[in-house]
Amino acid sequence: MEEEVRKISVKLPEPSLRRLPWYLAYLKLLKDKGELYVSSTQIAKAIGVDASQIAKDLSFINISGKTRVGYKVDSLITVLENFLGFNISHKAFIFGVGSLGAALLHDTGLAQYGLQIVAGFDIRPELANTTINGIPVFHLSDFVQKQKELGANIGILTVPVDKAQEAAESMIAGGIKAIWNFTPFRIRVPKNIVVQNISIYAHLAVMFNRLNVTKAK
């Protein structure tokens, strides 16, 4: 039990943590191909991350490769999935069931990575008590009650940009501990709240800009 707590208390640096899913995706490909062992050099070559960086990232989760043979593919997948929490179901609510919110409710792929969207909330009365892809949608005023019943601590923020800050504050007041922000607005939250900003608009900016720069050359 003490070991368990120690394991999950590891505060991995965020850049390392963000790279782990890349390693996992590649390891699963290797497993499908029947590979038993993999070296950090091999991972490095396949996904374009420095081998020493990979070894360092993996050392944080108490995994070390053996000389010559490297890491055991199977074990490394299990350890990574456990560490990342991708094999445990984490309940989430969606706030804002517009075009993007509804699209996310249709995407069943997130559940494979441990994210279970259990309900959506919106202020439009016509959406209340409907379902999208089998997931119930409620009026925002039902959030506190549904939170008691369902107990989600992740909130996906897909409201219009002018409602983003206000919605984030309601979410936190209602017990949401981690906000996945899909709006282009930079929300302000207390320090104990986890925020991940999806970079849709940043990605579009980079692609459009770099394409133009290439053309102008």
Place this chain on the structure above:
Amino acid sequence: MEEEVRKISVKLPEPSLRRLPWYLAYLKLLKDKGELYVSSTQIAKAIGVDASQIAKDLSFINISGKTRVGYKVDSLITVLENFLGFNISHKAFIFGVGSLGAALLHDTGLAQYGLQIVAGFDIRPELANTTINGIPVFHLSDFVQKQKELGANIGILTVPVDKAQEAAESMIAGGIKAIWNFTPFRIRVPKNIVVQNISIYAHLAVMFNRLNVTKAK
């Protein structure tokens, strides 16, 4: 004309470029509230980015504030939208019309930021020559022909992870210049190809891990 070329040739550092959409989102809120001027200090306070950083980022696009009054909200919005290319339509193809690909075809919000998805491609014969949300879906074997007709240079990669590298290579061979990678696989591409990796899995990893760390304390 020369000035035009000079403007779009500005190779802004990527971190600065990625922050510009945050400023734009906030400026649009201010405009809706009827505000005429804004200072970098005011933007800084609202979105939690250092004021000197904001002034520096904006100086890259030849915008400077006036002493005391700051930036003119209206003009800054226009300049940012032009610079970011959000008011110009950029054609994109989606490769892989599974759960996530279909969800993205349903999201009409991307068009408001200049991304126009003009077709989807998939290898499943039953999807060929159907439409989703009015957007045509073709068999992957029609890509080269459709590229001649439609001329998209952005490709959204939503194939299964074991097909990601192969699909990326076909996309590039067919004339795609920028790949928006929604798979957890780290694709390898030639230097002249722009890649943006969506961080869905990294975000889940960070949220799950940080929530566990908080609990374990």
